[in-house]
Amino acid sequence: MLKTEMRNPDTYGIDKMSTLETVEIINRENAKVTVAVEAVLPQIAAVCDAVADAINSGGRIFYIGSGTSGRLAVCDAAECPPTFGVPYDLFNGIIAGGEKCMFKAAENAEDNPTAGIDDLKARGFCAEDILIGISASGSAAYVISAVKYAKSIGARAFSITNNPDTELGKAADIDICADTGPEVITGSTRMKAGTAQKIILNMISTAAMVKCGCVYENMMINLKPTNKKLRRRMVGIVTEILGCTAEKAEELLEENGWNIRSAVK
Numbered sequence: 001m002l003k004t005e006m007r008n009p010d011t012y013g014i015d016k017m018s019t020l021e022t023v024e025i026i027n028r029e030n031a032k033v034t035v036a037v038e039a040v041l042p043q044i045a046a047v048c049d050a051v052a053d054a055i056n057s058g059g060r061i062f063y064i065g066s067g068t069s070g071r072l073a074v075c076d077a078a079e080c081p082p083t084f085g086v087p088y089d090l091f092n093g094i095i096a097g098g099e100k101c102m103f104k105a106a107e108n109a110e111d112n113p114t115a116g117i118d119d120l121k122a123r124g125f126c127a128e129d130i131l132i133g134i135s136a137s138g139s140a141a142y143v144i145s146a147v148k149y150a151k152s153i154g155a156r157a158f159s160i161t162n163n164p165d166t167e168l169g170k171a172a173d174i175d176i177c178a179d180t181g182p183e184v185i186t187g188s189t190r191m192k193a194g195t196a197q198k199i200i201l202n203m204i205s206t207a208a209m210v211k212c213g214c215v216y217e218n219m220m221i222n223l224k225p226t227n228k229k230l231r232r233r234m235v236g237i238v239t240e241i242l243g244c245t246a247e248k249a250e251e252l253l254e255e256n257g258w259n260i261r262s263a264v265k
Contacts, residue, residue, distance in 0.1 A: 002163045004136050004189050008182035026191075029184050033195045036162075036178040043176045044203050047132070047158050050174075051204060052211035054130045054156070055090065061208075062092045062125060064146050065134035066110035068190040069160075069197060070095030071102055073134055076201040082230075084214040085222025091205065094119050096142040109142060110135075116146030127154035132204070134159070134197055136189035138166020138177075147171045160200050162193040176200055216241070225258040238263050 011025055037044075051061055063073030070093070077093030080086055095101050096116070097109030109115070125131070131150040133143040138161040148171050150157040159172035162180050169175030178196035183189060209215060214222050219240065225231045238249035241264045249263070256262035 002137055002139075002166075003179065003181050004162050004183060004193055005187050006182040007186045008184060011184045014184065026184050029192055030195060033178070033180055033192050033199065036180045036192075037196055037199050040176050040178055040200075043174050044200055045207070046174055047176060048204055048207040048211070050156055050158070051130055051208040054128065055208065055212050057128065059128040059130060060090055060092060061205075062094060062120065062123070062129055062131045063134060063201070064094040064096075064116060064119070064131060064143055066096035066140050066142050067101075067105060067107065068194045069134035069136060069140075069143075070097075072194060072197050072201060073132075074102060076198075076205055080205050080209070082224065082226065083220060084209040085220075085224055086209070086214065092123060094123070096140070110140040111142070113141040113145040116142040116144075117149045120146055120149060125150065125153075125155070129155055131155060131157040132160060133157065133168055133172065134161075134201075135166075135168050136162040136193035136197070138163050138168040140168070144168050144171055160197055162189065162196060221260045221264075223260060225253075231258070234258065234260055 014022060014025065054061065063077055065073045074093030074095055077091040080091040081088045097106040101109060131147060133147040135143045144167055147157040147159060147168060156173050159168045159175045161169050161175060161177045164177050164179060169177055178200060180192040180196050183191045219237045221237065223230055223234050225234060234253060235246050235249045237260055238252060239246050242249065252263040
């Protein structure tokens with residue numbers, strides 16, 4: 001049996017626990033996530049390097065998953081443009097069953113082996129791109145077929161899983177397997193497994209963007225002035241870099257079309 005499908009002996013009596021006891025045990029289990037992620041940092045770093053290399057060579061990054069994994073994929077891809085100022089088609093999140101499944105689960109969508117391939121083809125996925133397939137169980141046919149297709153056309157394909165020795169992991173060039181073990185609620189991989197996936201996706205996109213020069217020191221220098229909060233942040237960044245007043249920073253940004261790089265030259 002897959003570890004993520006096993007019963008957790010520490011939570012057999014959760015239905016009899018007080019609310020405080022329930023959240024305490026969930027928190028204790030969550031503490032195991034970072035340990036599982038730490039064990040696969042070399043694999044994560046290797047994928048980060050591959051992603052940065054692909055971007056620098058003109059390729060795009062595709063995440064693909066079903067259910068929770070797909071939703072996390074879409075979220076991470078959507079957050080890259082406002083954070084790093086990159087084009088909206090650089091990071092692409094694909095969820096089995098399409099956009100509607102972001103809001104309403106369609107659990108059978110993961111069993112369709114041809115849909116994953118069709119969804120990649122529809123987005124013009126090519127050999128210069130990179131695919132990262134995400135599946136806690138490592139058995140989602142939708143994701144496995146997509147990874148195999150990507151490799152068949154000469155693209156690099158990686159996986160994020162939460163069980164060792166899975167079909168998805170074996171199909172990928174590198175498998176990032178964060179072994180988070182049995183869930184608090186048996187089989188509910190939106191919990192520890194999903195948390196690990198989110199952490200790993202954050203690492204991949206962030207480290208790759210740092211390597212691609214989208215960060216100065218630890219500041220977002222490609223921000224766009226799309227709301228008041230971000231404009232204030234941009235003023236703060238220019239103030240920090242130049243050591244000037246906020247008034248001068250805003251003046252420089254105005255003069256340079258609210259482009260941080262131009263304002264600090």
